[in-house]
Amino acid sequence: MTPKDFAKQSGNESAATRLLSSWMTPHRIPAAIYTDPEIYALELERFFYGHHWSYVGLEVELPNSGDFKTTFIGERSVIVVRAPDGEIHVLENRCRHKGIRLVQAPFGSVGDTRRFICPYHRWCYKLDGKLVGVPYRNGVQGQGGYPADFSLKDLGLVRLQVACYNGAVFASFDADVEPFKDYLGPTIEPFMRRTFNGEPLRVLGYNRQRIRGNWKLMQENIKDPYHPGLLHAFFITFGLWRADQKSRMVMDQHGRHACMISARNLGGQNEEVTGGVNSFQEDLKLSDPSVIDVQHEPWWGEHTVVMQTIFPSVIIQQQVNSLSTRQIIPVSVDCFDFVWTHFGYKSDDDAMTRRRLNQANLFGPAGYVSLEDGEVIEFSQQSHATYSGGECLAELGGRDCEPTEHMVTETLIRSMYQYYQSVMRP
Amino acid sequence: MTPKDFAKQSGNESAATRLLSSWMTPHRIPAAIYTDPEIYALELERFFYGHHWSYVGLEVELPNSGDFKTTFIGERSVIVVRAPDGEIHVLENRCRHKGIRLVQAPFGSVGDTRRFICPYHRWCYKLDGKLVGVPYRNGVQGQGGYPADFSLKDLGLVRLQVACYNGAVFASFDADVEPFKDYLGPTIEPFMRRTFNGEPLRVLGYNRQRIRGNWKLMQENIKDPYHPGLLHAFFITFGLWRADQKSRMVMDQHGRHACMISARNLGGQNEEVTGGVNSFQEDLKLSDPSVIDVQHEPWWGEHTVVMQTIFPSVIIQQQVNSLSTRQIIPVSVDCFDFVWTHFGYKSDDDAMTRRRLNQANLFGPAGYVSLEDGEVIEFSQQSHATYSGGECLAELGGRDCEPTEHMVTETLIRSMYQYYQSVMRP
Amino acid sequence: MTPKDFAKQSGNESAATRLLSSWMTPHRIPAAIYTDPEIYALELERFFYGHHWSYVGLEVELPNSGDFKTTFIGERSVIVVRAPDGEIHVLENRCRHKGIRLVQAPFGSVGDTRRFICPYHRWCYKLDGKLVGVPYRNGVQGQGGYPADFSLKDLGLVRLQVACYNGAVFASFDADVEPFKDYLGPTIEPFMRRTFNGEPLRVLGYNRQRIRGNWKLMQENIKDPYHPGLLHAFFITFGLWRADQKSRMVMDQHGRHACMISARNLGGQNEEVTGGVNSFQEDLKLSDPSVIDVQHEPWWGEHTVVMQTIFPSVIIQQQVNSLSTRQIIPVSVDCFDFVWTHFGYKSDDDAMTRRRLNQANLFGPAGYVSLEDGEVIEFSQQSHATYSGGECLAELGGRDCEPTEHMVTETLIRSMYQYYQSVMRP
Amino acid sequence: MNVVEEGPGARIGYIIQRLALSDLYQAYADSLDRGDLERWPGFFTEDGSYRAQARENFDRGLPLAAMFCQGRGMFQDRVTVIAKVMVYAPRTTQHVVGMPRVIETGGGEIHARAQFCVYHTLPHEPTALLAVGRYEDRVVEDIGGRLRFRERTAVYDTLLLPNSLVYPL
Amino acid sequence: MNVVEEGPGARIGYIIQRLALSDLYQAYADSLDRGDLERWPGFFTEDGSYRAQARENFDRGLPLAAMFCQGRGMFQDRVTVIAKVMVYAPRTTQHVVGMPRVIETGGGEIHARAQFCVYHTLPHEPTALLAVGRYEDRVVEDIGGRLRFRERTAVYDTLLLPNSLVYPL
Amino acid sequence: MNVVEEGPGARIGYIIQRLALSDLYQAYADSLDRGDLERWPGFFTEDGSYRAQARENFDRGLPLAAMFCQGRGMFQDRVTVIAKVMVYAPRTTQHVVGMPRVIETGGGEIHARAQFCVYHTLPHEPTALLAVGRYEDRVVEDIGGRLRFRERTAVYDTLLLPNSLVYPL
């Protein structure tokens, strides 16, 4: 906390309010947005609990009627459940009696009961949230029970808006949220449709990490085409990345979502495009190339790598044959959980499944590439937490927020913060 | 934090103050009282450190002169000690020199010294707290030492008010606190006298849990006769509980303390009284009935189960032959320690001791019944912490705060919060 | 939090501001200065990040060009590095691009690169902090890159002021900080020069502890000649300390730094000077006297023990043959890390090194003496955190802040807080 | 070491028994950690007893245990209640148990001791320490030569348990 | 215990193998903890495989592993990338591994299991838990009589890993 | 494995020694954990030495140890000071120690190594990690055939100790 911060706190207006009122430059980012608990609380409110859609899972995770999972939107636990009619409901995981988180298991099935029953006093909810039973409602032997004007009708588990997009499930707390397709917008939606193309999916497994950094640092990381060829020596060393490879930076009409689109390089190096990276070790070779044994899939088209950041909650990864959703679950201002769901298509043959699993060595908590992203995010947070007057620079490729046909730019970060400012302004 | 909360915090009056000023409905409980640190700090002040009595132990824990224990009232450490004259003193565990917590051991004896000596500079206190020695008070060889006007008299360990009630020990920081008997009030005191009847006690042992929930959730739990026949499937499954069993809900004149009084059921079931609980598993039987091998004790009278909640700090349990005090030690707004002291009477024969120990399988951190209470309390806190605009309902049996002759009611919870509002109102 | 505190918080002026405005008595210390996060934040600002010098290490830790270490000033990570010209630089460990903590290793060498390269995007800094390389600055194949007005000049790693004092290294964030010698002042500097006399040093090793107490409690501890003969029974039991041993309490012109100077006792006891300490166990003997096998070193002069407290960050220990720096690294309002660097002189023979190592048994986390200091500091914090209205007394030897020729006084504590008040006053 | 030196046969027998003891301890932990709760009673003799007891009670001679079973029936009831009756957040445990040491042998019983730490993992939460402590055991060679506990006391140091003790230690 | 009683020779052989198994497990952990990463591939057969896999995947039959190697080449690549390619905060690990238990023997393989907990220490930070879990292993007597893993799966309970898994478990 | 194959007798001797080594390690930990501090010096030879040393010192060849004893006298002094002289909050410790591994044998000494984690429990507080690390030991067969440490170094990874190290690791 700088003396200025301190002084501010003594006034009537909080430091957070002042910062959010006055911050106008998306290319210069104040460290306080990563560390101020008041700003974080407002982010939860406006992004995760407000008029935005958040990722909650894949339909294939709930194959049968009665199957459910629990996950989080922001810090709030929600239940995702498949109703007998096949519909997916997303419900607040919060009993309306005394407010308890009534479901604990990450995955499960309600079985034949077709009900969620709160363990504490056994209030009984249908899978669409409706409250259908309250023990002793009419008392026992004429004694006690609920008052005459007590109505079950308003006491269901709160149901969220749900969008199922070819197998991907999103939800929103806001009843007035725009339709999901509009939320993505015309520039982003085609890329969503590219991966979630209606082909049935198969979950290959999960990775879960707790990363001690502010959640936005992960969004920035995947909107940053500047780092992969510099941080990820694996890409460079084994010739998988060049700064001059064909690529596009696309964002939605608000600048919040983005796609980093590129075609993997064929190997080799030259001074300009590796940025003179001195760790480039020409003599290193992979003994076993199976982690980079790529097979082109028909649905790719010309793009071999597409990283989608769907604000605020998820990244949709296609890195050649490795596919995953990466859910961002904020835990506190300086921490988030990062949940990877690797998947393929039901139609994959064994060789393709093996290929996806081999390539998974690049991703997740032990990933040759992704491990580094988690590390630098923690390095960032450590610094922001202590150099609180600090500022980050995002001026590569200029100071505007336009899409580009190259990757030598931080435009996607700027466009996200331009949107952020517009929503967070007091 | 809801946007409303956020807005409030920017004003001059804190969200806590506003909430406490405006909350009038004890049957609708705002989640913020379980999560707001400012409210919690005020609770410590007004309840634990104010004009209330808190449980600190049993006399039998300190059989000999010089025996002491350390425990907590609210977050504050206190020393309970038996002086040479047999009297019990309760002292702030805080040296008046540099304020250190001078005694660390949970149990001990000062032995022949008859003094507490602070380890840091060896200020020396009598067992009633009086400061009787300060090293180098008059300097050494004419140099240094304390000023002439330095007086030991005002620098004793602060002594609390103490009430020994037939072996149970309570203390208060407030010199003007009402007498303990008045504090209990005429409706509750007879039940206290029923268990602590002058018969010498024997401690059977301790259980200690750290529960990540607000301390009031535990008070509510034991003021809630709605849940035992619904949450505690053990009771239902093995026929030990029916909602129609004879029972009474009693509170003191302020509504803060309570007794849930009932007579254990003789087994069997019917639809109405088990609330249609679908987990009732008729085919389950206990292979060994010793955990429910009850023997009526003369002092019981007609009541087989009496659960006393003595606000704010303790529950006095009689569940058939299992007796315990359950001390509530708040640790933070979202956490408390729960300390169980199981006891019997000195006059118990071995069979009765074995019986109490067998029945102890129902209680504590691994208790067939109590484990569930700890679990649902944590489920509650998880939800309150994240759904901060939430509200709990306590409308079973109406919205008033009167005693009842049945258990189909949340009247005790309402009466506690009515009292709470009166004390906490700014 | 007392009700008064609570009330204060509801007003416009924070409790911290009010306290700092009104506290005038250095001999009576309010517990809140050990527990209030706002006060702590201001301390970081005014002491650790303001016009003070902080200890960062010993030159001998970085023998070669390119050697570096990371350490902390306050909560901020800094890099200490030896440049090719032999100069020591101290740099903020914070990349100017996205602010990450770019160096993680506690010790290391940049080797032949002579550069710090940020891992994230490989911005490249010279060892004096200058930014000398930014990948893709001019774009790739005419696309992207930094704007024309983008200047590397202002984006170096921020360089701190550095003072190398005969092998001890101090640094300051304040460009206008007074010269280090003036900072020590004429009364303290000779003692610094006594230990750091130009004789080359040898590091014997490190001890690191995390102590759950406010950082000032450690400064107080080493400014407190009242406790060693009372708390440290080892000193008393084995005759190494008497309250009447020749000693002096010296402070700098501001009262912030101090030296406790004394001559070790030759053994024996008498009632007055041991304060009647009843744990004095005459029958205990050391089976092996090697931990107290003292050999006088020429540079000592008449003093056998000199403990220097260089405010705010370090203690310079000479306890007969045991030498160390003890760095104080605040972690939060209620916690600090304590880093011991034991050293001797390069010219020590093996016997002297063995002696220093043997005597090290008295110090550090397992030290016969120092262990006790860590313990009482935690006992203090426990109490301050819960008895928030508490007050500490520092009236031994009067209420003034003058140097003394004896040790029966708390004058050094008072003088530190007099200085503290002057700096912290709003 | 209480090896009675009576030739290689006896010594081999002793060694085999030590390995069997190690296997018993590891199998016990493993079956709990993998959720095979039903196998738990079988690690005890028919008349065996089990206690999960706080060290403060153990050390001070106070008889209370957080969990107490005596005789196969009580073991089976504990299993039934855990598996079918109680409500709690699902969790997994993981024990790490030191090599058991034979303290004394006599009367057909081995008095053995081993140290343990147990972690638990709750939904959506990092793994956390549940309890550390030591086993104080009386082991016998039961029917079929299989080693079983006649008495096992899991003395846990962890005075403040993190809320619930669902499974035996 | 699957001791085939065929005289003292066989029994001694069995015992020696159990100790060798223990040594294998401890040496594996020790070489990782002391930073001898280069020795890691040598604990596996040429065609061996390794997985560090979350228990939720293992239990539900999902094939994904956080770390996966099959064949000496992939092992060596993992070592190279850890040692020479990746950027991460330096750290040390410390395993504590229980005595391995033989679950089954057959086809020249030992199916063994042991429980582990692993701590890591990062610069300027207190030691923290990295992961707990169990090893599910297939061990064979390799060339020269040395025991090696044909297959090792480190099944970790710790669903929420504390950020990075730099070294194998 | 350094088993010199000289017939079943030698092999049995080897095995017995390995078990005795395990017992030594467990008994050492157990006596500390149960507060039998007085027995601690007896685990060392008369001229034995003990160090509790931070790994950063050990690895960099810096001689400082947080705790250092050389010769029975210094051991006894450490015990006396802990038991009768120093002020500290009472606590209990709990070690979990892996099976020791013989690194090398020669000159009448066994160079052995084992990994440990140690927890401590302070009054009114949850159990917490104290330290993790490994023992680097030189063990000899002392008078009466009992195994004792000639040298034990507890190398702890835990650079930031949680305040005090009251008891030896």
Ligand code: FES
């Ligand atoms: S809390 Fe859900 S039914 Fe009472």
Ligand code: FES
């Ligand atoms: S703090 Fe108690 S005597 Fe000084």
Ligand code: FES
């Ligand atoms: S953060 Fe350092 S180069 Fe980008």
Ligand SMILES: [Fe+3]
């Ligand atoms: Fe990346």
Ligand SMILES: [Fe+3]
């Ligand atoms: Fe209950």
Ligand SMILES: [Fe+3]
């Ligand atoms: Fe001291």
